[in-house]
Amino acid sequence: MKKISVKLGNRSYPILIGSGxxxxxxxxxxxxxxxxRSIGLTNLPVYRLYKNRLPDMPWIVLPDGERTKNLATVxxxxxxxxxxxxxxQTTLVVVGGGVVGDIGGFVAAxxxxxxxxxxxxxxxxxxxxxxxxxxxxxxxxxxxxxIGAFYQPRxxxxxxxxxxxxxxxxxxxxxxxxxxxGIIQDERxxxxxxxxxxxxxxxxxxxxxxxxxRSCEIKAxxxxxxxxxxxLRVILNYGHTxxxxxxxxxxxxxxxxxxxxxxxxxxxxxxxxxxxxxxKTTVDRIQTLLVRLGLPTDCPRYPRRDYARxxxxxxxxxxxxxxxxxxxxxxxxxxxxxxxxxxxxYL
Amino acid sequence: MKKISVKLGNRSYPILIGSGxxxxxxxxxxxxxxxxRSIGLTNLPVYRLYKNRLPDMPWIVLPDGERTKNLATVxxxxxxxxxxxxxxQTTLVVVGGGVVGDIGGFVAAxxxxxxxxxxxxxxxxxxxxxxxxxxxxxxxxxxxxxIGAFYQPRxxxxxxxxxxxxxxxxxxxxxxxxxxxGIIQDERxxxxxxxxxxxxxxxxxxxxxxxxxRSCEIKAxxxxxxxxxxxLRVILNYGHTxxxxxxxxxxxxxxxxxxxxxxxxxxxxxxxxxxxxxxKTTVDRIQTLLVRLGLPTDCPRYPRRDYARxxxxxxxxxxxxxxxxxxxxxxxxxxxxxxxxxxxxYL
Numbered sequence: 001m002k003k004i005s006v007k008l009g010n011r012s013y014p015i016l017i018g019s020g021x022x023x024x025x026x027x028x029x030x031x032x033x034x035x036x037r038s039i040g041l042t043n044l045p046v047y048r049l050y051k052n053r054l055p056d057m058p059w060i061v062l063p064d065g066e067r068t069k070n071l072a073t074v075x076x077x078x079x080x081x082x083x084x085x086x087x088x089q090t091t092l093v094v095v096g097g098g099v100v101g102d103i104g105g106f107v108a109a110x111x112x113x114x115x116x117x118x119x120x121x122x123x124x125x126x127x128x129x130x131x132x133x134x135x136x137x138x139x140x141x142x143x144x145x146x147i148g149a150f151y152q153p154r155x156x157x158x159x160x161x162x163x164x165x166x167x168x169x170x171x172x173x174x175x176x177x178x179x180x181x182g183i184i185q186d187e188r189x190x191x192x193x194x195x196x197x198x199x200x201x202x203x204x205x206x207x208x209x210x211x212x213x214r215s216c217e218i219k220a221x222x223x224x225x226x227x228x229x230x231x232l233r234v235i236l237n238y239g240h241t242x243x244x245x246x247x248x249x250x251x252x253x254x255x256x257x258x259x260x261x262x263x264x265x266x267x268x269x270x271x272x273x274x275x276x277x278x279x280k281t282t283v284d285r286i287q288t289l290l291v292r293l294g295l296p297t298d299c300p301r302y303p304r305r306d307y308a309r310x311x312x313x314x315x316x317x318x319x320x321x322x323x324x325x326x327x328x329x330x331x332x333x334x335x336x337x338x339x340x341x342x343x344x345x346y347l
Numbered sequence: 348m349k350k351i352s353v354k355l356g357n358r359s360y361p362i363l364i365g366s367g368x369x370x371x372x373x374x375x376x377x378x379x380x381x382x383x384r385s386i387g388l389t390n391l392p393v394y395r396l397y398k399n400r401l402p403d404m405p406w407i408v409l410p411d412g413e414r415t416k417n418l419a420t421v422x423x424x425x426x427x428x429x430x431x432x433x434x435x436q437t438t439l440v441v442v443g444g445g446v447v448g449d450i451g452g453f454v455a456a457x458x459x460x461x462x463x464x465x466x467x468x469x470x471x472x473x474x475x476x477x478x479x480x481x482x483x484x485x486x487x488x489x490x491x492x493x494i495g496a497f498y499q500p501r502x503x504x505x506x507x508x509x510x511x512x513x514x515x516x517x518x519x520x521x522x523x524x525x526x527x528x529g530i531i532q533d534e535r536x537x538x539x540x541x542x543x544x545x546x547x548x549x550x551x552x553x554x555x556x557x558x559x560x561r562s563c564e565i566k567a568x569x570x571x572x573x574x575x576x577x578x579l580r581v582i583l584n585y586g587h588t589x590x591x592x593x594x595x596x597x598x599x600x601x602x603x604x605x606x607x608x609x610x611x612x613x614x615x616x617x618x619x620x621x622x623x624x625x626x627k628t629t630v631d632r633i634q635t636l637l638v639r640l641g642l643p644t645d646c647p648r649y650p651r652r653d654y655a656r657x658x659x660x661x662x663x664x665x666x667x668x669x670x671x672x673x674x675x676x677x678x679x680x681x682x683x684x685x686x687x688x689x690x691x692x693y694l
Contacts, residue, residue: 071418071421071422074418075418075487078487078493078494079487079488079489082487082489082490082493082660083489085659085660109496110457110494110495110496111493111494112493112495113482113483113484113492113495113496113497114496114497135460136460137460140422140425140426140429141426142426142429142430143429145460146425146429146458146459147425147457147458148457148459148460149456149457149460149461149496150460150461312432313429313432
């Protein structure tokens with residue numbers, strides 16, 4: 001088992017990564033949060049598959065899907081917590097993918113003005129991305145993650161065994177974010193991914209352990225240095241400005257997050273090349289790796305004005321300009337301020 | 348104009364207190380938050396009275412009353428902010444009493460995971476209590492302030508002139524919290540209040556300035572030493588365990604917050620005396636001052652089991668026990684852990 005520390009002063013916490021943690025979930029949770037004072041939150045697919053291995057405590061089970069990630073769901077959970085007599089010493093144990101994690105984290109951040117919570121991410125995307133960093137939130141009709149809070153878990157438990165039951169499409173979505181870490185911060189890691197495409201696609205245990213650990217390390221390092229998105233953390237948004245727009249325009253259904261980000265990363269690389277910020281070979285390497293992994297790289301052909309409309313409510317916009325993450329080379333990205341029209345001009 | 352600092356590291360902020368700040372509201376706000384990047388939030392009674400003196404910016408106007416303090420109102424404000432294209436550089440300027448302040452603070456804490464906000468409290472209660480300390484939140488049907496976040500404003504502007512248009516009953520509610528500060532922390536301040544009852548009831552300017560400043564000072568000091576209610580801050584809850592129960596049982600209408608707290612403070616003093624923690628004279632002094640100020644001191648006669656039921660979801664409950672604030676003497680209170688039955692036994 002590997003341990004990574006997210007250093008945030010008195011809100012620091014460990015990420016524990018390994019195979020077979022599920023079996024020892026109860027004792028692990030016991031250490032972090034006594035089941036007598038814990039309430040679990042998960043979704044139906046996870047609950048069906050892992051029911052017998054989950055600790056004996058009350059479980060709140062959500063329906064599946066991004067469409068549940070709204071304030072109505074949050075309010076239902078609040079009411080369940082009240083009826084279960086949850087108080088400030090109650091720990092919320094959140095087992096599931098990014099959607100459950102985001103909702104659960106937001107509930108933990110706001111119920112009684114904050115109760116402790118433990119993240120147990122079950123999808124690759126949640127393991128390498130959303131479970132690390134303390135971003136929690138829900139969607140509004142007008143945009144993704146518009147409501148939320150920065151709130152840190154007490155511990156993150158990552159079991160690679162959960163990935164065995166993960167649908168292939170969701171697995172690939174996670175790999176999209178893994179590739180992102182190579183591009184934004186670590187060329188050697190990107191090389192490693194290029195050399196291990198087939199083992200990645202086979203969910204090879206040892207490759208997975210390395211990939212998840214390194215991804216969490218990079219994210220933890222960026223987050224430790226910039227908890228609330230004042231500066232460095234913005235690089236994690238690489239591929240996401242367009243990615244979020246694609247998700248919004250597709251109604252969060254036809255196209256999944258990792259797929260949208262894959263398109264967004266190639267778009268950003270191409271924009272960077274056309275603006276003279278990186279070489280054409282950089283664009284090609286990025287696109288080739290994503291294509292070999294089976295990810296889409298062409299942006300859906302929604303009208304430019306629709307892209308512009310949804311981008312203008314992007315959280316990263318600053319007085320009309322969007323802080324867009326451009327590529328210099330594999331392992332290095334930079335934020336540049338662009339208007340919405342400048343961005344959509346490259347579509 | 349008096350300035351008090353709330354010291355919270357990089358989230359420290361000033362409280363500015365004075366008469367006539369309304370007239371200079373625009374320049375004051377200008378310094379804290381440019382109107383070009385600000386959106387105002389207020390309620391209908393305040394908007395009607397002060398419309399012409401409020402800075403020229405978009406205003407979101409809520410209906411009046413505690414019953415608007417719910418997630419439905421919060422969601423409506425989110426949608427207005429999106430349609431006004433509010434981004435992370437937008438400051439929310441919150442002008443109103445405790446209800447508007449609590450809602451506005453919660454919206455600021457959670458919109459785009461947090462935007463800057465300025466508090467301009469217009470009621471005495473908000474000026475001496477809810478605007479200081481970073482507590483924000485809304486009610487659920489099952490209890491008051493069950494949802495919320497700790498989130499600090501950039502600046503608090505307190506103009507005592509707002510009190511001229513404040514209904515008498517609301518003014519007295521504020522005095523209830525003022526009396527609380529004397530009891531929990533400062534006997535000399537309590538003496539001062541006893542000696543100035545008639546000037547307080549006449550809203551004498553100089554007495555008011557002193558009373559508001561000293562109240563904010565005490566609250567700011569307690570909050571600075573304990574932002575997230577780990578320890579000391581719990582003393583601010585004096586009179587509130589029963590107070591919140593009374594408000595919940597009255598449906599937040601028949602009895603106002605300050606009135607409920609007044610009853611709760613006398614109840615707590617009597618409980619303390621009966622448990623041998625303070626002298627009978629202490630109970631009498633507290634009750635006498637509150638009665639002279641025109642505040643109610645007898646708890647409404649709801650059934651004990653109803654009190655018990657609503658108290659059991661109190662945020663301050665710890666594994667079945669409630670951290671109840673008892674009185675030792677004027678100027679000193681202590682937390683004691685009591686079961687709900689122990690508390691209601693003194694009703």
